[in-house]
Amino acid sequence: MAEDQWGRATDRADRLLLGDEAVARTWLRYLLKNRRRSLQPLARLVRRARSEGSPAATPGWLRFAAVLLGGDAEATTATDAADFAEASDQGWRTTLDIAREQRRPEALRAMWPGLWRAARGDRALGEAVAGLVPVDGRHDGGVAADADLFCAATGTGGPGMPRLALLTESGQLTGYVAALINRCASDGELRRLAVDALLAGTPGPRGWQVTEQLAAALPAAFLGPVCEVVHDRLTGRGRPLTDLDVPPYLMKHVAARYDLAWLRPVSGFRRAAESGAPYEELARLLLEAGVPVRLPAQLLDAVAGWTLTEGPDGLEQVARAMDAAAPSSPGPRLYGALTRDDRHPGLREMLTEHSRHQRAWHEAVLAELWHRRPGAPPAAAPAAEVERPGLFRKMGRAVSGRRG
Numbered sequence: 001m002a003e004d005q006w007g008r009a010t011d012r013a014d015r016l017l018l019g020d021e022a023v024a025r026t027w028l029r030y031l032l033k034n035r036r037r038s039l040q041p042l043a044r045l046v047r048r049a050r051s052e053g054s055p056a057a058t059p060g061w062l063r064f065a066a067v068l069l070g071g072d073a074e075a076t077t078a079t080d081a082a083d084f085a086e087a088s089d090q091g092w093r094t095t096l097d098i099a100r101e102q103r104r105p106e107a108l109r110a111m112w113p114g115l116w117r118a119a120r121g122d123r124a125l126g127e128a129v130a131g132l133v134p135v136d137g138r139h140d141g142g143v144a145a146d147a148d149l150f151c152a153a154t155g156t157g158g159p160g161m162p163r164l165a166l167l168t169e170s171g172q173l174t175g176y177v178a179a180l181i182n183r184c185a186s187d188g189e190l191r192r193l194a195v196d197a198l199l200a201g202t203p204g205p206r207g208w209q210v211t212e213q214l215a216a217a218l219p220a221a222f223l224g225p226v227c228e229v230v231h232d233r234l235t236g237r238g239r240p241l242t243d244l245d246v247p248p249y250l251m252k253h254v255a256a257r258y259d260l261a262w263l264r265p266v267s268g269f270r271r272a273a274e275s276g277a278p279y280e281e282l283a284r285l286l287l288e289a290g291v292p293v294r295l296p297a298q299l300l301d302a303v304a305g306w307t308l309t310e311g312p313d314g315l316e317q318v319a320r321a322m323d324a325a326a327p328s329s330p331g332p333r334l335y336g337a338l339t340r341d342d343r344h345p346g347l348r349e350m351l352t353e354h355s356r357h358q359r360a361w362h363e364a365v366l367a368e369l370w371h372r373r374p375g376a377p378p379a380a381a382p383a384a385e386v387e388r389p390g391l392f393r394k395m396g397r398a399v400s401g402r403r404g
Contacts, residue, residue: 017045021059025087028061032088032095039098043069061087064110068098073106081110092118096128105133105143112146112183116190119154126156135162141175149183152197153190159200164210173206177213185218195225201239208247215250227254234263243267244274262296265289269299273306279314283321292330292337300337304344312354 017024031037046066049058060080067076068084085091092115099107108115108129119125133139133147135157144163151157167173184191198211215223231254233241243251243266255263269285286303289295295303307315315338319331339348 024059024061028084028087032085032091039069039102046071059083064107067107067110068095068102068104070102070104073104073109076110078110078113081107082114085111085114092125093122093128096125096132100128100132105137105139105147108132108143108146108150109179112150115150116153119150123154123156126151126154129154130156133163135166139163141167141172141177142179144172145176145179146183148197149180149190149194153193159197160203161197161200161207161210164198164206165204167206173209177210177217180210180214181217184214185221188221191218191222192225195222195229199226199229199233199241202241202245208250212247212249215253223253224257226250227257230254231258231260234260242270244270262298265296266298266302269302269306273302273310279317280321280325282318283325286318286334287322287326287330291328292333295337297343301343303334304338304347307338308344308347308350312351315351316354316358 017027031042042065045062046069049062050066060077061083064076064080064084067073081095085095088094092111095107095111096115099105099111115125115129129147129150133143139147144167145161148161148163152159152161164176167176180194184194194214195211198207198214203211211226215226227250229238230241230246230250232238234243234246234254243263246254246267248267251263251267254260265285265288269282269289272281272285286292286295286299289299303315315334319334321331322334323329323331335351338344339351342348
């Protein structure tokens with residue numbers, strides 16, 4: 001101000017600001033409140049402190065000011081950032097504005113603890129953080145995590161952790177996870193907010209990867225909330241989530257915690273079906289889950305949905321494979337279990353039509369086999385064949401090999 005308005009040297013004033021804390025805080029308060037502020041005096045103080053004193057002797061607010069003006073972000077602390085921003089009533093908002101103007105998103109790391117305290121009374125700070133660390137920018141992993149978590153915690157922007165999805169390097173992901181661990185390790189509220197944000201919508205590969213690493217790093221504190229959210233969404237509370245979306249490691253923990261016996265066989269069947277596993281493998285999974293009439297309703301739903309997509313031929317092949325692998329004709333019983341309560345409109349009709357076509361086909365074959373020979377075709381199979389387990393063994397064999 002002395003230079004700008006009166007053209008006078010600032011040496012004595014600078015020494016006073018560096019030597020008297022009360023005077024310095026008054027000056028800093030004026031700087032933060034002045035909308036027409038110039039940062040040149042602040043930059044001059046930073047240069048002078050750097051040239052004349054050790055970092056330890058430099059006031060904390062000035063160490064943070066150095067970061068705002070391009071200095072090493074690791075050379076300051078959360079206490080330094082608070083000393084700077086809390087010199088003024090609206091200091092956190094103003095400090096975020098300065099960091100944005102100077103293009104210094106790295107400053108968010110030191111600001112985060114104080115910002116989170118301030119955000120309890122001013123949720124609009126999330127908008128300022130979003131302006132400092134825009135979603136479509138290229139950021140350090142730790143900065144991206146701090147911005148994602150803060151915006152999620154203040155309800156700023158859309159759901160989820162949008163900056164996470166744009167990280168492309170393994171080093172960025174490592175920094176992202178480390179930052180979340182640092183913020184959430186001792187704060188239950190932030191852990192819950194982080195879980196909700198990471199699992200918002202359908203988490204992509206990055207979201208599941210970060211969730212897995214957080215659960216591994218903080219199993220006692222983080223795995224429980226993750227399993228709770230996944231369980232609620234799998235069982236119809238909250239936005240639906242299918243078991244195919246959940247990684248196997250997490251499915252195992254969810255099933256163990258909530259005694260959801262149906263989760264693992266349902267997930268196993270769906271994953272096998274999605275990957276085009278052989279019919280024999282699908283049959284084995286169903287037989288391992290139990291006899292058809294006792295299969296979990298969720299597993300029957302999965303089989304029914306697959307049948308409606310795959311078509312009746314696929315179900316027939318699975319049923320034949322079941323019949324070939326186990327006694328007491330489980331194949332036909334699977335048809336009955338799938339249609340006993342008409343939960344899937346059109347399934348019974350589709351399977352009935354298919355069976356009628358099959359019967360007509362076999363009757364036509366029998367007619368051709370016997371039309372030139374005296375007598376009628378045998379009315380039933382020989383007794384020895386009837387006693388053999390597996391009804392479909394008399395009708396033909398399942399087509400083995402991979403589907404495709």
